[in-house]
Amino acid sequence: MPIESNSADLCIRVRGLHMAFPVPRRGKESAQILHDIDLDILQGRLTAIVGPSGSGKSTLLFCAAGLEEPTGGTIEVLGVELGSLNTRQRATFRSEHIGFVFQDYNLVSSLSVEENIALPARLAGHKVPKKRIREAMERLGIEKLARRRPDRLSGGERQRVAIARVVANQPRIVFADEPTGALDLQSGHVVLDWLQALPAQGTTVVMVTHDPLAAARADQVVVMGSGHIHQVMAGGDSHAIADAILAAQAVADTAEVSA
Amino acid sequence: MIRLVMADVRHQAAMWLWTVLCAAVGAACSAGSVIAMFTALGAAQHAGDASMVTAAIALGGNIVFFTVLASVGVVASTVGLTLTSQRREHALWLVLGVPRRRVRSVLNIELTVLGLVAGVLALPLALLVAAVALVQWTNSGLDLHGASIAFQPWHLGAAVAAGVFPCFVGGWGAARRASKTPEMRAFRENADPSVRTGVGRSVLAFCLLAGVVGMWLPGLGLELSGGLEQRTAFAFAGNLFLVCLLLLMGPWVLTPLMTLWTAVVPAKDVAWRLAVHSCRTRAARSVTTVLPFALALSMVGLFMVIGNAMPGGTAGVGDVLVVLGWVFVVSWVGGLAVIALVGRERHRDSALLSVAGARPGVIARSTLYEGLIYAITAILFSLITLLIACWTIALGARVSPLNMLSGLPWLTLAGLAAMTLATPCAALLWPAIAASRTNVSNALRS
Ligand SMILES: Nc1ncnc2c1ncn2[C@@H]1O[C@H](COP(=O)(O)OP(=O)(O)OP(=O)(O)O)[C@@H](O)[C@H]1O
Ligand SMILES: [Mg+2]
Numbered sequence: 111m112p113i114e115s116n117s118a119d120l121c122i123r124v125r126g127l128h129m130a131f132p133v134p135r136r137g138k139e140s141a142q143i144l145h146d147i148d149l150d151i152l153q154g155r156l157t158a159i160v161g162p163s164g165s166g167k168s169t170l171l172f173c174a175a176g177l178e179e180p181t182g183g184t185i186e187v188l189g190v191e192l193g194s195l196n197t198r199q200r201a202t203f204r205s206e207h208i209g210f211v212f213q214d215y216n217l218v219s220s221l222s223v224e225e226n227i228a229l230p231a232r233l234a235g236h237k238v239p240k241k242r243i244r245e246a247m248e249r250l251g252i253e254k255l256a257r258r259r260p261d262r263l264s265g266g267e268r269q270r271v272a273i274a275r276v277v278a279n280q281p282r283i284v285f286a287d288e289p290t291g292a293l294d295l296q297s298g299h300v301v302l303d304w305l306q307a308l309p310a311q312g313t314t315v316v317m318v319t320h321d322p323l324a325a326a327r328a329d330q331v332v333v334m335g336s337g338h339i340h341q342v343m344a345g346g347d348s349h350a351i352a353d354a355i356l357a358a359q360a361v362a363d364t365a366e367v368s369a
Numbered sequence: 370m371i372r373l374v375m376a377d378v379r380h381q382a383a384m385w386l387w388t389v390l391c392a393a394v395g396a397a398c399s400a401g402s403v404i405a406m407f408t409a410l411g412a413a414q415h416a417g418d419a420s421m422v423t424a425a426i427a428l429g430g431n432i433v434f435f436t437v438l439a440s441v442g443v444v445a446s447t448v449g450l451t452l453t454s455q456r457r458e459h460a461l462w463l464v465l466g467v468p469r470r471r472v473r474s475v476l477n478i479e480l481t482v483l484g485l486v487a488g489v490l491a492l493p494l495a496l497l498v499a500a501v502a503l504v505q506w507t508n509s510g511l512d513l514h515g516a517s518i519a520f521q522p523w524h525l526g527a528a529v530a531a532g533v534f535p536c537f538v539g540g541w542g543a544a545r546r547a548s549k550t551p552e553m554r555a556f557r558e559n560a561d562p563s564v565r566t567g568v569g570r571s572v573l574a575f576c577l578l579a580g581v582v583g584m585w586l587p588g589l590g591l592e593l594s595g596g597l598e599q600r601t602a603f604a605f606a607g608n609l610f611l612v613c614l615l616l617l618m619g620p621w622v623l624t625p626l627m628t629l630w631t632a633v634v635p636a637k638d639v640a641w642r643l644a645v646h647s648c649r650t651r652a653a654r655s656v657t658t659v660l661p662f663a664l665a666l667s668m669v670g671l672f673m674v675i676g677n678a679m680p681g682g683t684a685g686v687g688d689v690l691v692v693l694g695w696v697f698v699v700s701w702v703g704g705l706a707v708i709a710l711v712g713r714e715r716h717r718d719s720a721l722l723s724v725a726g727a728r729p730g731v732i733a734r735s736t737l738y739e740g741l742i743y744a745i746t747a748i749l750f751s752l753i754t755l756l757i758a759c760w761t762i763a764l765g766a767r768v769s770p771l772n773m774l775s776g777l778p779w780l781t782l783a784g785l786a787a788m789t790l791a792t793p794c795a796a797l798l799w800p801a802i803a804a805s806r807t808n809v810s811n812a813l814r815s
Contacts, residue, residue: 168810177724177809198728205726215813218718218725220643220650232639233727259650 121314122151122174128182129169143169145337156306156315158325161334162359167318168287175208175285176200188282205234209281213288216272217260223271224256230279246278266297273304286317290324322352336362374475377458384710388451391706392487395440396531398695401498402436403527412516424511432692439696443661443703445539450657452543459547469548476544480536488532495528505691542567574617580610588765597766604765605675608758612667619656627746640731644738658707658743661700662789666751668693674758677776678766708796719804720812729805736801740793748786
């Protein structure tokens with residue numbers, strides 16, 4: 111199923127991934143959210159993950175970032191098997207190599223915009239070049255907001271701060287979970303343009319989205335349905351992507367009816 | 370609406386439990402010392418012992434004054450913080466279409482119920498407090514003619530009043546604000562809303578200021594017929610008013626103090642920086658946490674100074690404990706309660722830090738450092754008030770302030786400071802461990 115690739119430029123390699131959550135108040139019973147997922151994500155590409163709500167996209171993203179421990183299977187990121195790292199090592203790994211953009215709540219509420227942007231480097235114990243932070247803020251047009259705290263920003267501004275954080279810290283991989291979900295068209299385009307530009311510097315971007323037009327910008331589109339990978343396709347055609355999502359939804363619905 | 374309130378209370382059960390605990394302990398200490406005083410007074414009158422009557426009024430009155438003051442201050446600020454930290458939920462009620470007046474009356478009912486529950490819970494504790502107090506007084510040399518505590522109906526009234534009153538003092542402003550803040554602002558603002566002085570606070574502050582001036586003028590400046598002793602007493606009273614005034618204006622005194630000293634300390638460590646920012650951002654929480662410790666410590670300092678100044682005065686730890694013991698109990702429980710009220714935004718921040726790659730140790734340490742910042746702020750505040758007290762009381766008593774300083778029981782004070790340092794840190798140990806283990810995806814989904 112994965113696109114042809116040699117393992118040299120493989121960034122994320124998922125094999126046999128299972129994820130189950132315990133059902134509250136039901137003792138040992140658990141709900142299977144991800145079923146046996148195999149997925150390869152290439153370095154320096156923009157990959158979009160699409161699919162109906164509740165199909166496990168965010169869960170897959172959290173697992174791939176080492177934020178959630180899968181119940182089965184292996185995940186290799188940049189050649190490192192996440193399961194072999196302890197919590198502390200995973201944290202260090204994130205601070206060195208991984209950046210995040212969520213739909214909302216991206217920023218630490220007690221830190222100013224500037225400090226939020228500098229945070230990952232600080233956590234990794236690097237000296238933060240002031241110039242790089244300033245440049246990133248200028249490029250996203252938020253230099254006037256440097257000293258403000260996140261709760262005094264609009265949703266679009268907050269999202270631009272999250273992007274500036276990625277731009278300034280230059281992580282190897284960026285995970286974005288519905289980064290434009292709460293934005294107007296114009297702000298959404300700004301965010302998407304940046305996410306699309308990052309792979310040119312060698313950054314791998316993995317983006318979960320509900321918007322076929324956004325997904326069409328990706329090099330590779332992973333369509334999920336009820337915990338399975340339904341299809342992996344090339345980007346470009348938003349209609350084809352929309353059709354694939356609907357098909358995945360239909361398969362999920364029939365599976366539910368027959369279950 | 371009732372269902373909404375019940376769901377809300379259940380959702381925030383831990384928070385309300387801590388608030389009830391704090392209010393109950395405060396009520397128990399206030400009511401208990403009142404009960405002890407009247408019991409001692411009754412026994413003395415019954416025995417026809419006039420000197421005992423004066424002694425009971427003098428000692429009991431002092432204790433009642435300080436204990437009631439401290440518990441009203443501590444409980445009120447804790448209750449205020451509890452309501453303030455729920456302003457998002459209250460804004461949601463408004464959005465759902467509950468009229469503003471209704472929101473306010475619901476909050477007032479919540480406050481009444483909270484106070485009543487605390488008062489009733491406090492009754493047995495208050496009797497215990499009274500019994501302990503009587504034993505203490507006997508041990509410190511008062512002949513109480515075998516007075517003992519037996520339940521009387523008015524004890525319940527005292528306990529309930531001591532429960533309800535501080536809840537209203539603390540919750541009134543917050544309830545009013547909750548029903549007046551524009552919904553969207555309450556929704557958006559994660560940080561504490563900026564405090565305004567308010568009429569009640571302004572009037573009280575003005576009275577206290579008048580008290581400071583009115584006491585210090587004769588105490589430091591005039592020749593009084595009562596001689597040095599009277600001057601010293603005036604100077605002491607002025608200091609008392611000053612401490613109350615400064616703590617009443619906590620947001621404008623404790624916050625700048627905290628900002629100032631944390632700015633002076635070099636901040637290389639990430640965990641330390643995060644803690645400093647967190648304390649500064651959540652200013653209302655910080656003030657409420659520092660207040661009890663600052664109150665207890667500065668009162669003790671004041672007593673040590675006056676004990677040192679009065680010839681044959683009392684400055685032993687035992688004597689201070691008799692007068693200020695309950696202040697300590699209330700303050701420590703209040704401080705711990707506030708620390709235990711961890712807000713939702715804190716969970717989210719911990720989760721985000723973890724996402725950004727903060728090691729569990731960094732998150733845990735930054736939480737612990739917050740306790741350290743609170744404690745050091747309280748200690749600095751009481752050190753400042755101690756120095757002012759030394760200087761003014763030395764002026765009143767016409768002795769050299771330096772002699773006064775060197776005569777203080779520094780070892781005891783250092784011990785108290787160490788205790789103050791240890792308490793918030795110990796209380797934050799569990800939250801720190803919990804924060805470092807935050808389940809990221811859960812925290813970000815909620
Ligand atoms: N901690 C948890 N405990 C139990 N079930 C969970 C937990 N987290 C997620 N789930 C369940 O896992 C399923 C997949 O969730 P996930 O958030 O990955 O979906 P998603 O594809 O991102 O959906 P959306 O597009 O709406 O964000 C959902 O049915 C959800 O209820
Ligand atoms: Mg999702």
